Amino acid sequence: MELKEKKALQAFAVRIRMAALEAIHSIGSGHIGGAMSIADVLAVLYGREMKYRPEDPKWADRDKLVVSKGHAGPSVYGTLALKGFFPYEELKTLNKGGTRLPSHCDRNKTPGIDVTTGSLGQGASQAAGLALGDKLKGRKNRVFLIVGDGESNEGQCWESFMFASAKQLGNLVVMIDWNKRQLDGYTDEVLPMGDFVAKMKAFGFDTVKVDGSDVEAIAKALEATRKGGVKPYAIILDTVKGHGIADVENTEMNHSMPVNDEKYNKWMGELKAELAALEE
Amino acid sequence: MKIVYNGEMDSRLCKEVIGATIAEIVDNDPNTIYLDADLMSCDGTLKWGKANPTRAIDCGIAEANMAGVAAGLCVAGFRPIMHTFGPFASRRCYDQIFLSGGYAKNDITVIGTDPGVTATMNGGTHMPFEDVALYNVLPHSTIIDVSDPNCLISVLKQCVYRPGIKYIRVGRKKLAKIYEDGAELEIGKAVTLREGTDAVVFAAGIMLHEAMKAAASLEKQGISVAVVDCFTIKPIDADAVAEWAGKTGAVVVAENANRHGGLYDTILEVLGERCPVPAACVAVEDEFGEVGTQDYLQERFGLTAQHIEEQLKAVIARKK
Numbered sequence: 001m002e003l004k005e006k007k008a009l010q011a012f013a014v015r016i017r018m019a020a021l022e023a024i025h026s027i028g029s030g031h032i033g034g035a036m037s038i039a040d041v042l043a044v045l046y047g048r049e050m051k052y053r054p055e056d057p058k059w060a061d062r063d064k065l066v067v068s069k070g071h072a073g074p075s076v077y078g079t080l081a082l083k084g085f086f087p088y089e090e091l092k093t094l095n096k097g098g099t100r101l102p103s104h105c106d107r108n109k110t111p112g113i114d115v116t117t118g119s120l121g122q123g124a125s126q127a128a129g130l131a132l133g134d135k136l137k138g139r140k141n142r143v144f145l146i147v148g149d150g151e152s153n154e155g156q157c158w159e160s161f162m163f164a165s166a167k168q169l170g171n172l173v174v175m176i177d178w179n180k181r182q183l184d185g186y187t188d189e190v191l192p193m194g195d196f197v198a199k200m201k202a203f204g205f206d207t208v209k210v211d212g213s214d215v216e217a218i219a220k221a222l223e224a225t226r227k228g229g230v231k232p233y234a235i236i237l238d239t240v241k242g243h244g245i246a247d248v249e250n251t252e253m254n255h256s257m258p259v260n261d262e263k264y265n266k267w268m269g270e271l272k273a274e275l276a277a278l279e280e
Numbered sequence: 281m282k283i284v285y286n287g288e289m290d291s292r293l294c295k296e297v298i299g300a301t302i303a304e305i306v307d308n309d310p311n312t313i314y315l316d317a318d319l320m321s322c323d324g325t326l327k328w329g330k331a332n333p334t335r336a337i338d339c340g341i342a343e344a345n346m347a348g349v350a351a352g353l354c355v356a357g358f359r360p361i362m363h364t365f366g367p368f369a370s371r372r373c374y375d376q377i378f379l380s381g382g383y384a385k386n387d388i389t390v391i392g393t394d395p396g397v398t399a400t401m402n403g404g405t406h407m408p409f410e411d412v413a414l415y416n417v418l419p420h421s422t423i424i425d426v427s428d429p430n431c432l433i434s435v436l437k438q439c440v441y442r443p444g445i446k447y448i449r450v451g452r453k454k455l456a457k458i459y460e461d462g463a464e465l466e467i468g469k470a471v472t473l474r475e476g477t478d479a480v481v482f483a484a485g486i487m488l489h490e491a492m493k494a495a496a497s498l499e500k501q502g503i504s505v506a507v508v509d510c511f512t513i514k515p516i517d518a519d520a521v522a523e524w525a526g527k528t529g530a531v532v533v534a535e536n537a538n539r540h541g542g543l544y545d546t547i548l549e550v551l552g553e554r555c556p557v558p559a560a561c562v563a564v565e566d567e568f569g570e571v572g573t574q575d576y577l578q579e580r581f582g583l584t585a586q587h588i589e590e591q592l593k594a595v596i597a598r599k600k
Contacts, residue, residue: 060357107355108385115355116384119375125345126380129352136313136334137356156376159345166340 001216005048009215011278012082013043017244018271019078019091023101025264026092030103033254035075037179037212037239038067038146042079044218045144054084057111063141064114064130068123068157069148069177070104077101077110085112121154123147124174128160131172131232142225145174150182153191158203161232165204170229173222174205177212179241183255200234212237213244245270282460283473285492290429290457294450297429298391299324301436302361306335312440315350315362317343322452323363323393343368347376347388354386359440366392366399366449370411382418382445389439389446395425396536397577398451398486399569407569408449413541415447416514422467423513425484425535425543426450428458431511434465442467449485453574456489458509470517472524476506479530479592482521482547484510487534487562490578493585498592505592516546522554530595531559534588539563558598560591 016039024030046052050063067076074094081088086100093099100109104118115130117123127145134141147157164172176196184190193199200207208224210217218237225233241255242248245267251257259267302325306312314336320326329336339346343364350360363369369392381388392411394400399407415423421444426432432450439446458473465471473488474495483491488509495505506524510516525531531551533544544561551559564581578584 064355106384115352116379119379121344122348122351122376122380125348125376126352126355126384128345129349130355131352132337132349133313133353133356133358136358156344156348159342160348163339163342163345163349167337 001219006216007278009043009047009219011275012047013040013215014244014271014275014278015082016042016075016078018268019081019088020074021259021264021267021271023074023077023091023094025259027095029258030074030094030256031071032248032257032259033181033241034069034148034177034179035072036242036244036248038072038177039075039244040213040215041146041175041218041237042075044215044222046079046083048219049222050144051141054112057085061139061141064143066115066117066123066127066130066143066145067105068117068127068145069120069151070117070123073101073103073105076105076113080110080112120148120151121156124157124160127172128164128169131164131169132167135169135171142171142173145172147174147176149176149178149180149187149193149196150190152176152193161200161203161205164232168230169232172232173225173235174232175235175237177237177239179239181241181254185253196236200236204231205234206231207234207236209236209238212239281463281465283458284460285456285458285473287492288457289454292429293452293454294429294432295322295324295452297432298450299328301433303328305361305437305440311357311359313337313353313358313360315339315346315360317341317346317364317368319364323391343373344376347373348380350388351380351384351386354388359387361389361391361440363391363393365406366395366408366411367406370408370414374414377445378418382421387443389448391448391450393450393452395449395451395485396564397569397574397581397583398453398536400574400577401571403571404569409538409564409569410541411447411449412513412537412543415445416541416546418445420444421514422446424448424467424511425513427485427488427509427511428455430459430461430463431465434463435467435511438467451486455486458488465511468512468515468517470512470520471509472506473509474507476504476528478504478528479532479596480506480508480524480528481532481534481588481592482508482510482543483534484513484543485536487536487583490583490585491534491588494588494592497585497589503592503596510543513543513546516550518550518554521547521550525551525555525557529557529599531557532562532588532591532595533559534562536583537563538566540566558595560595562587562591
């Protein structure tokens with residue numbers, strides 16, 4: 001990857017974090033930890049890998065994204081706003097009455113959201129059904145699925161993985177956001193999931209693990225899924241919950257956090273400085 | 281549409297009718313698709329399904345995933361029909377049907393076989409008395425308790441193209457023949473099987489046959505009872521309910537389900553709001569299921585013509 005493209009993707013990831021922070025600050029608190037940890041993969045997906053049309057969000061042959069950890073909505077909304085699916089200013093309506101941007105992703109409300117999620121595990125099955133349906137319709141697209149590591153406590157995830165493998169859904173790419181924390185603390189303390197790479201391989205997936213904050217590594221892993229085939233793909237994203245905002249990263253219980261004006265100003269200042277360095 | 285009820289059973293097993301109807305629907309419309317959870321040999325779809333593996337998707341014993349896959353298929357542009365036994369088609373995948381299906385506006389047709397006492401030898405673990413109540417509180421849902429094989433064919437064909445979640449509860453064995461072959465029943469419209477002046481029975485599913493037997497017995501005793509097929513439990517035909525309640529002044533509801541949250545509660549709502557008259561029910565008195573023959577279980581849970589007859593007499597006695 002050219003340095004220029006890498007820097008552009010990194011800058012996009014910072015902008016996604018800024019947008020998510022903007023949205024969460026507007027309502028005073030939100031699921032900031034898990035929103036931050038997927039900003040980099042979202043930047044690569046929407047900045048490089050996925051085919052989509054912001055002016056025609058329901059275009060049938062588009063690549064689809066299912067964010068099964070639906071509480072990461074703010075990052076997804078930030079990404080979609082930055083790509084022109086709806087006005088950036090609308091991010092400030094997050095969770096307000098009548099908004100098109102609810103805390104958990106909703107396909108009937110938000111332009112660009114493909115699948116409704118929120119009850120953990122359910123996005124995984126829907127993604128499998130969507131990938132099967134697209135395949136049966138003869139579409140050449142891919143379905144990308146982001147699952148949380150805590151979310152994978154849900155047995156439904158593993159039911160869907162068995163199904164995807166059995167039905168040879170080579171158009172499905174499962175990305176596990178292995179950020180090591182869930183609502184009550186560290187995943188290794190709440191319900192250890194063991195070795196995701198070994199598990200996904202055992203479930204029949206073409207599996208790699210990458211540094212989930214390294215846009216170049218993510219891009220390379222995603223590029224390898226373009227060839228399709230008879231095995232679904234799994235990319236284990238080695239991430240840090242809250243990544244990109246030091247104070248959030250360093251807060252142990254960072255699943256959902258209040259964001260007051262003081263924190264917002266400090267964190268936004270840090271992100272702006274990072275962006276400036278990338279874009280100079 | 282002609283009512284041909286004469287007390288005889290239809291010659292067909294409902295299982296065969298389910299299988300043939302699903303195959304017909306899916307073969308004729310490439311945008312429909314069928315899903316099962318390792319029970320295709322139980323609803324008559326196995327042979328067809330094995331010959332059409334891209335049209336009939338066996339999801340294995342994973343009902344929650346099946347419901348989610350059905351929702352995903354909706355997003356991809358399909359109209360899915362999914363089947364498993366009633367308890368697994370309701371309790372086992374309720375959150376998935378509720379959110380991935382209903383809430384997300386993915387229109388899925390769910391067939392739950394062996395409702396209530398028709399689960400017989402599979403016993404209490406497989407005997408859903410609560411499935412109706414669960415689907416009742418799923419917004420914009422449709423609930424069908426199939427009254428005869430021709431009702432099943434007509435309703436299933438409509439459900440596939442109807443918005444929202446459609447839940448069809450139907451046994452796999454024989455049902456009494458009520459409607460002529462080729463009958464078309466309109467979802468949401470109750471059908472009067474028998475007119476009467478002293479009381480009315482609103483019944484659904486296997487309880488229609490019991491209600492007709494009770495009405496015939498009472499006729500010999502000089503009591504005139506109307507029988508109405510409420511195969512659509514939701515949306516209830518409130519006009520028909522209010523009309524017959526008004527005409528007769530006494531109501532019995534007969535259902536093969538828990539008395540709470542099902543047809544009885546639904547009809548009491550209509551009566552309370554539009555036509556308050558004495559009412560009673562013949563339904564499961566808030567109990568879990570158990571194993572046995574259907575005859576034994578109908579007796580055990582009080583779901584017979586005799587019970588309906590007793591309730592009819594009691595409710596007529598309460599008329600002012």
